[in-house]
Amino acid sequence: MPSIMSTALYNTQEVLHLLKIEQIAPDRFIGQSHFMGSPNVFGGQALGQALYAAGLTVPERRPHSLHALFILPGDHRLPIEYEVERVRDGGTFSTRRVVATQEGRRMFVMSASFQTTEDGLSHQKAAPPRHDPHTVPSTLAQWHDSSIKTGSPFNPAPVDFRIDRDAVAKSANGNPALKQVWTRAPQIDDDAPLLHESLFAYTSDYGLLWTALQPHDVRITDPRLQIASLDHTIWFHRPFRMDDWLLFSIESPNASGGRGLCIAHVYTQDGTLVATITQEGLIRLREKRAGA
Template identity: 40%
Template sequence: MSVSHEDITDRLISVLDLETIDRDLYRGPVYPGAKNRVFGGQVLGQAVIAASRSVVEEKKIHSLHAYFMRAGNATKPIIYQVERDFDGRSFATRRVIAIQGGEPILNMAASFAVEEEGMHHAAPMPEEPKPDELINDHALAEEKDGHWPPLIIDLLRKPRPFEIRRVSPRDDIVPTEAPPQMSLWLRSWGPLPEDSQILHRGFLAYVSDIGLMGTAMRPHAVRYTSPGMVAASLDHAMYFHEDVDVTQWLLYTCEAPWAGHSRGLNRGRFYTQDGKLVAETTQEGLMRLRTQQKDQAS
């Protein structure tokens, strides 16, 4: 049975609707149909929701720093334990531990702030094609079917809560060296409550983990599916500068200034269509080629 785009968005809304077990203790639902490892963006988004529930509405999350410690099981719920470290007039800080099977799989520190007037400047949005000039992943899969590997086509066709339109899709038959840069447009397929910045920022945390780490792989002519590639998010930081509306097009532009020692550093920025910088990300990821290990051992 086919699932509508709105249903897919509703799935993520339900996944981010944590069950309250006790004060500052929550259970995160399983993403319907998920298998194997849990998607890092899901854990991050649920942790954002858990932390936000313990803070007064006037204070919004403006930064987070998280570490992924273990791979989570996508078929089992995750427990989120929140510690209230500080509550001041302007700021509040929280720590969150995501627990599965009695072991922590992620820890996160988050800061919340009231909105204030003050000095302002922002990096300008780069010149990129507009979303109506591009095709989404589903249309790209139809266009490349029979030309790109079936695994890549299946990934492009995979139902996601977000519509994605890539500025420069990679030819994944034979990856070639490319600059460590990536840009795409994204928006949620279905509607979200307009007045819930907690949910919109949770959604943005979820989607910020899509494609970011691959930016550091581009100069090395490899991808997630390359033979021997072991890839995983190691940490993740986000800064929320302005209110976010994930139902409207956002440009996600990424760069990778460094890679080495089987790790890659990636940075991303989210812009609205009218050029407002609303959020930024930084992530270090594991990108280990097993063939390198074999060569070193021989």
């Protein structure tokens, strides 16, 4: 099985390069895309690039929340223009609004809030029971090996994924809509917090919605399935690095109306809660046409 550092598995440097978008004018940026197996732009890429653009206008403060809407699918062959609006700069908080467009069409909007680092009251939701990530097989490596055996395409990722199925089985109490996934990027030489936060935003769109399919025994490969991100929110609680292990503890509390809602609490290996994510997405099952 390929090791954690196998270059066949990872495109970390490519993604980091994509996130460092080019400034073309005051508060205007251009980002490129890459192929993820679909002609559409990966939603996590828009999240990461928009956060990076907004963060460049608030270098002295850290993001504490972002709220995004996916309006139209983007074309991965075309550049994306990000325009940042400086909504407000207060004594402690800064607010930014980012609009992403392709060929004049708005495809994505995001509001983000940044805060000066300060001390305050502190508590957190306890981390769930979990295994040491080093004892959990690499799901990314399994996907890679399966693609070799079947001859199907394999798309590398910037982080490893390790689904801790045994931990979920012991604590689910009959709830089928739970998932625990360990993630870690290969070593990142750049210590800039904004780059790690933007890579986190990119990674946060990987497979979150799949948890909403679990109670219905629907697989992501089901030809009837139409799945897409609709909106996405991240709250950043505490500092982290993407080249350290992070546990995504995911639950889907609801699916209805052709949509699924998922919530993820993200912990470091020692159980510190560093972020919370919510995402609602389209999970529509299209009926097969007669004679198809």
